[in-house]
Amino acid sequence: MSNKILIVEDEESLRLYYEEELKxxxxxxxxxxxxxEAIQQVEKGKPDxxxxxxxxxxxxxxxxxxxxxxxxxxxxxxxHTSYTDYRQDFMSWAADAYVTKSADLTELKKxxxxxxxxxxxx
Amino acid sequence: xKVLAIILAGGRGERLYPLTRDxxxxxxxxxxxxxxxxxSLSNCLNSNIRQVYALTQYKSTSLHRHxxxxxxxxxxxxxxxxxxxxxxxxVDEEWYQGTADAIYQNMYILQDERPDLILVLAGDxxxxxxxxxxxxxxxxxxxxxxxxxxxxxxxxxxxxGVIEIDPEWRIVGFQEKPDDPRTIPGDPEGIxxxxxxxxxxxxxxxxxxIDDARSDSSHDFGKDIIPPMIGKGQIFxxxxxxxxQGEAGYWRDVGTIEAYYEANMDLIAVTPxxxxxxxxxxILTYQAPYPPAKTVHAEKERMGTVVNSVISNGCIxxxxxVRRSILSPRAHVHSFAEVEDSILFEGVDIGRSAKIRKAIIxxxxxxxxxxxxxYNLEEDAKRFTVTPSGIVVVPKWMKL
Numbered sequence: 001m002s003n004k005i006l007i008v009e010d011e012e013s014l015r016l017y018y019e020e021e022l023k024x025x026x027x028x029x030x031x032x033x034x035x036x037e038a039i040q041q042v043e044k045g046k047p048d049x050x051x052x053x054x055x056x057x058x059x060x061x062x063x064x065x066x067x068x069x070x071x072x073x074x075x076x077x078x079x080h081t082s083y084t085d086y087r088q089d090f091m092s093w094a095a096d097a098y099v100t101k102s103a104d105l106t107e108l109k110k111x112x113x114x115x116x117x118x119x120x121x122x
Numbered sequence: 123x124k125v126l127a128i129i130l131a132g133g134r135g136e137r138l139y140p141l142t143r144d145x146x147x148x149x150x151x152x153x154x155x156x157x158x159x160x161x162s163l164s165n166c167l168n169s170n171i172r173q174v175y176a177l178t179q180y181k182s183t184s185l186h187r188h189x190x191x192x193x194x195x196x197x198x199x200x201x202x203x204x205x206x207x208x209x210x211x212x213v214d215e216e217w218y219q220g221t222a223d224a225i226y227q228n229m230y231i232l233q234d235e236r237p238d239l240i241l242v243l244a245g246d247x248x249x250x251x252x253x254x255x256x257x258x259x260x261x262x263x264x265x266x267x268x269x270x271x272x273x274x275x276x277x278x279x280x281x282x283g284v285i286e287i288d289p290e291w292r293i294v295g296f297q298e299k300p301d302d303p304r305t306i307p308g309d310p311e312g313i314x315x316x317x318x319x320x321x322x323x324x325x326x327x328x329x330x331x332i333d334d335a336r337s338d339s340s341h342d343f344g345k346d347i348i349p350p351m352i353g354k355g356q357i358f359x360x361x362x363x364x365x366x367q368g369e370a371g372y373w374r375d376v377g378t379i380e381a382y383y384e385a386n387m388d389l390i391a392v393t394p395x396x397x398x399x400x401x402x403x404x405i406l407t408y409q410a411p412y413p414p415a416k417t418v419h420a421e422k423e424r425m426g427t428v429v430n431s432v433i434s435n436g437c438i439x440x441x442x443x444v445r446r447s448i449l450s451p452r453a454h455v456h457s458f459a460e461v462e463d464s465i466l467f468e469g470v471d472i473g474r475s476a477k478i479r480k481a482i483i484x485x486x487x488x489x490x491x492x493x494x495x496x497y498n499l500e501e502d503a504k505r506f507t508v509t510p511s512g513i514v515v516v517p518k519w520m521k522l
Contacts, residue, residue: 070216073336090229094332 035059131245148245192408220341270319412436
């Protein structure tokens with residue numbers, strides 16, 4: 001059974017791009033357009049990993065991260081943002097990885113692979 | 123070096139029931155005019171630490187009121203504050219799951235203040251300590267974490283986190299409430315107990331809190347945060363005697379009615395170990411402006427008398443006798459009444475010819491004429507809490 005990844009991204013074109021690229025890697029994909037939807041997807045869809053944008057309407061990624069961790073501690077979460085400043089935010093340290101957005105998804109894909117592998121070993 | 127103090131004031135204090143029926147443990151009155159938390163707060167101010175948060179959770183109204191009335195004394199424009207933060211469910215619809223979770227859920231205050239060091243304190247200990255000395259020790263040792271430690275008799279090991287140190291006072295072992303503790307080298311009857319006082323480097327604390335939040339844990343400092351750090355970073359114990367402002371090594375966790383009673387009674391000694399009269403280390407509190415205490419009547423059988431006791435403003439000893447007792451503000455003792463070895467809280471009224479012995483009487487209780495408390499414990503136990511050592515506790519507002 002393939003791993004299920006939840007992509008949380010408010011910008012539609014990017015969301016589609018990440019969805020296509022990660023599907024091509026063989027993952028099942030869930031999507032959400034903001035933090036609130038993401039929390040619902042975590043409860044309903046039971047993803048194996050979450051790629052979480054930070055700057056989003058309705059509920060931002062940092063608050064979402066905190067809330068998801070209260071519900072489930074085991075799902076690896078990658079913060080995925082255009083900004084490097086959020087590394088200064090203590091809460092960002094609670095994520096399993098911090099990846100700066102780029103058209104080249106090599107780093108993101110590698111982190112996804114590594115974290116799923118690590119989580120399987122746990 | 124910017125230091126932020128966080129006082130953990132959320133404890134339920136169940137073993138202090140019924141004194142904690144209507145208030146959090148740090149808000150329990152102590153020593154006639156104080157609340158327990160006044161000691162940690164006074165230590166902060168006397169140590170020149172002027173950025174203090176107190177985290178509360180249960181039954182915090184009286185604690186909030188006390189801190190607002192008594193501790194709004196800092197200079198906000200200079201960045202100083204003593205602020206109470208109630209549980210706010212910022213992260214989820216959940217109360218704090220443990221002492222570590224209380225800080226984790228308030229991570230934003232660390233983010234906002236960006237201190238270099240965090241001083242984590244318990245809000246329910248009675249002692250006088252210069253935290254600056256502990257902080258200086260932390261900095262000098264380039265420590266990640268420093269834990270305040272005090273020598274205790276080994277028979278008390280089940281009540282404490284027991285620290286094992288090397289000759290440099292580096293912590294090499296930690297047992298939480300062990301039956302068979304590691305004793306202090308060269309002192310087979312002594313253990314080094316954690317006082318629940320921690321100095322953390324900010325990054326060390328944040329990383330530990332996050333790791334703990336992401337693991338199955340009871341989220342408690344003593345049980346979950348400290349043990350995994352032993353042997354990994356620079357972790358030292360700090361000898362309380364080096365920071366003690368009382369010079370007698372006085373430190374009490376007044377966790378039970380017995381301990382609470384004894385700690386109060388310590389104050390009536392001729393020279394108490396806990397000296398409240400030292401002008402260089404004032405213990406501050408809130409005091410309403412009541413008139414001075416007074417005694418009246420001086421007839422042979424009806425003499426207003428107070429001996430070996432602590433009495434407060436607003437007290438009137440009117441033809442009754444008070445021995446070895448602690449009287450909070452506005453306690454009245456009427457004619458022919460006797461109060462011995464007891465603690466009367468604010469507004470307690472002892473009616474004519476009543477006899478009170480070895481009792482703690484909570485706020486605003488009016489003891490009717492000729493009532494006896496503490497003379498027949500079997501009878502007392504039908505109405506009040508009576509501890510194994512025979513202390514009778516009458517709860518707040520009880521109608522008799």
